[in-house]
Amino acid sequence: MPVAWATLKRNWLVMQRAYPWTYFIGTLAPGVFTVVLALLSYEAIGGGRVSDWFRGASGTPDYLGYVTVGAAALMFTTRMVLWVAKAQITEQREGTLESQLLTPARRLPYLLGVSLQAFLTSLLELTCLFGTALLLGVRLPAPDPVTLAAGVLAALVAVVGLSIPVSAIMIAAGEAHITQNTLFCLIGLVCGFTFPPALLPAPLTWLGELLPATSALRVLRAASLHAAPLGEVAADLLLCLGLGVAYAAVGLLFLPHAERRAVIRGASA
Amino acid sequence: MTRAIVTHDLVKVYPRRDRPWWRPAGKRPPAAPAVDGLSLTIPAGQVTGLLGLNGAGKTTTIRMLSTLLRPTTGSATVDGLDLVRDAREIRRRINMIAGGERMVYARLTARENLWYFGQLYDVPRARLTARIDELLALVGLSHAADQRVEQFSKGMRQRLSIARGLINEPSYLLLDEPTLGLDAPIARDLRAVVAELARGGVGVLLTSHYLAEVEQLCAEVHVIAAGRLVARGTPAELTALTERQHTVEITLAAAGASADQAVQALAARTGAQVTADTDEQLRPRYVLRHRHDLAGDLATTVVAAGGAIVRLEVTPPTLEDAILALADGARQPEAVAA
Numbered sequence: 001m002p003v004a005w006a007t008l009k010r011n012w013l014v015m016q017r018a019y020p021w022t023y024f025i026g027t028l029a030p031g032v033f034t035v036v037l038a039l040l041s042y043e044a045i046g047g048g049r050v051s052d053w054f055r056g057a058s059g060t061p062d063y064l065g066y067v068t069v070g071a072a073a074l075m076f077t078t079r080m081v082l083w084v085a086k087a088q089i090t091e092q093r094e095g096t097l098e099s100q101l102l103t104p105a106r107r108l109p110y111l112l113g114v115s116l117q118a119f120l121t122s123l124l125e126l127t128c129l130f131g132t133a134l135l136l137g138v139r140l141p142a143p144d145p146v147t148l149a150a151g152v153l154a155a156l157v158a159v160v161g162l163s164i165p166v167s168a169i170m171i172a173a174g175e176a177h178i179t180q181n182t183l184f185c186l187i188g189l190v191c192g193f194t195f196p197p198a199l200l201p202a203p204l205t206w207l208g209e210l211l212p213a214t215s216a217l218r219v220l221r222a223a224s225l226h227a228a229p230l231g232e233v234a235a236d237l238l239l240c241l242g243l244g245v246a247y248a249a250v251g252l253l254f255l256p257h258a259e260r261r262a263v264i265r266g267a268s269a
Numbered sequence: 270m271t272r273a274i275v276t277h278d279l280v281k282v283y284p285r286r287d288r289p290w291w292r293p294a295g296k297r298p299p300a301a302p303a304v305d306g307l308s309l310t311i312p313a314g315q316v317t318g319l320l321g322l323n324g325a326g327k328t329t330t331i332r333m334l335s336t337l338l339r340p341t342t343g344s345a346t347v348d349g350l351d352l353v354r355d356a357r358e359i360r361r362r363i364n365m366i367a368g369g370e371r372m373v374y375a376r377l378t379a380r381e382n383l384w385y386f387g388q389l390y391d392v393p394r395a396r397l398t399a400r401i402d403e404l405l406a407l408v409g410l411s412h413a414a415d416q417r418v419e420q421f422s423k424g425m426r427q428r429l430s431i432a433r434g435l436i437n438e439p440s441y442l443l444l445d446e447p448t449l450g451l452d453a454p455i456a457r458d459l460r461a462v463v464a465e466l467a468r469g470g471v472g473v474l475l476t477s478h479y480l481a482e483v484e485q486l487c488a489e490v491h492v493i494a495a496g497r498l499v500a501r502g503t504p505a506e507l508t509a510l511t512e513r514q515h516t517v518e519i520t521l522a523a524a525g526a527s528a529d530q531a532v533q534a535l536a537a538r539t540g541a542q543v544t545a546d547t548d549e550q551l552r553p554r555y556v557l558r559h560r561h562d563l564a565g566d567l568a569t570t571v572v573a574a575g576g577a578i579v580r581l582e583v584t585p586p587t588l589e590d591a592i593l594a595l596a597d598g599a600r601q602p603e604a605v606a607a
Binding site for chain 1: 285337363364365367374375376377384387388390391433437
């Protein structure tokens with residue numbers, strides 16, 4: 001996979017040179033603030049207790065653990081989407097999209113290279129988030145390592161898969177902010193990152209089930225909060241992988257059309 | 270099979286962008302084609318020119334041939350490979366260099382850029398390191414190999430872009446204004462490289478606004494206007510076609526009937542177009558247009574008729590004039606037989 005490896009190396013170099021370390025304070029802030037706010041409201045408003053409804057809907061009485069895993073998953077999802085989905089529109093803005101498209105390299109290894117760099121960067125950011133949560137007094141039980149590893153892998157497939165059609169939309173539309181913020185609002189609302197989706201009206205929960213982040217999150221919570229064995233989360237794992245692969249396939253199908261549209265827009269501008 | 274890029278009736282129509290996608294097109298006329306029935310042959314081992322005014326369809330043609338755009342209708346082949354069906358294989362054999370475009374990564378060094386593109390073109394690792402050094406030397410960037418591109422001047426970026434375009438040792442090179450913005454010595458070196466590549470068997474398609482560049486490099490030139498081929502031939506043949514665009518402007522010290530008659534007689538005898546008026550100091554002024562330079566004849570005629578010349582200016586045909594003339598001749602297609 002020389003293209004994936006070369007793209008990983010290129011992106012890593014660019015990230016080191018383009019972004020000062022202070023940039024990552026901004027990327028960590030939403031996740032940290034989510035945990036801090038949850039902690040404050042849990043202690044100040046809930047008095048350190050959760051309702052029976054929450055326990056039933058979320059499957060755990062550990063509200064802080066629930067929110068911490070959700071905040072980490074949300075940060076992982078948004079950061080991965082920002083790197084992977086915006087990769088090609090960033091190329092377009094930098095003036096390198098056409099030199100990419102001129103090459104015989106396929107899009108999938110290119111996107112995998114971007115994804116690997118994004119994954120490594122996100123792991124560093126997640127380490128910082130969990131470290132901060134630990135300092136704030138949040139304690140997570142020991143996870144089931146196999147289920148957790150499978151959950152992380154499934155989450156990676158899910159968000160990369162989701163990012164590919166989003167990338168196609170971005171370069172076809174020639175804009176990133178409206179697309180990414182609409183997606184982030186949607187997944188923040190329906191995927192159950194910080195509250196049980198059972199709070200939502202039924203159509204929104206169905207919509208959430210169509211996004212692979214929802215099932216990925218269930219697997220990650222089961223692994224980290226309940227130490228669930230792999231067999232217990234197999235259905236959600238398969239659903240997550242299936243949706244991720246389906247989104248990726250649709251994205252890869254439409255990406256060449258979107259790229260040509262971007263070239264036409266550039267040519268006729 | 271002849272090694273060449275061959276196009277047949279290539280047409281490209283860009284979709285209209287003046288209405289939202291959900292609103293029906295109604296009775297608006299369809300967009301005019303950017304390229305309209307273009308048939309070309311770009312043989313290997315030769316530099317072929319593609320000339321035309323801005324908007325003539327040169328860049329669209331190059332983008333189609335480089336597989337960035339798909340033709341609306343028509344077909345094109347590269348060494349027998351179909352431009353649409355075999356696009357990935359064609360991309361291994363061609364490359365494109367566009368003047369004024371960035372096309373390289375600003376945060377990477379020159380060497381890192383070439384390494385990355387070498388990977389995308391699947392250049393063998395053993396060959397790539399040597400190839401990068403060769404290309405950096407070729408474009409005069411060996412001294413800046415490990416410097417980030419963001420610190421480069423515009424000319425240095427363009428030279429790196431040229432090296433990028435050669436990284437895969439293409440069989441066909443599409444050059445869209447490649448010397449735009451380059452200093453004269455670098456542009457001269459690039460022309461030498463292009464000529465050398467062609468001698469080595471590479472087929473080159475060149476668009477340029479610099480007539481001297483085209484004359485120096487191109488064995489054959491295609492002139493297009495409004496997306497259509499209006500003339501093709503060697504630079505000498507095309508220049509012969511446009512010689513009538515020599516313009517001679519002469520201003521006399523004072524009006525005089527004999528000088529005026531002499532100028533009109535010369536115009537009638539040679540078939541030159543003549544216009545007569547006065548300059549801001551109300552001195553008589555004549556402008557003659559002819560395929561030959563009539564300055565000598567005109568000066569002799571005027572002096573013989575007793576006129577006193579205060580100003581004589583000759584404007585030789587420019588590329589712009591040549592293309593304009595050929596575009597005017599579009600009503601007579603195939604103005605020059607190949």
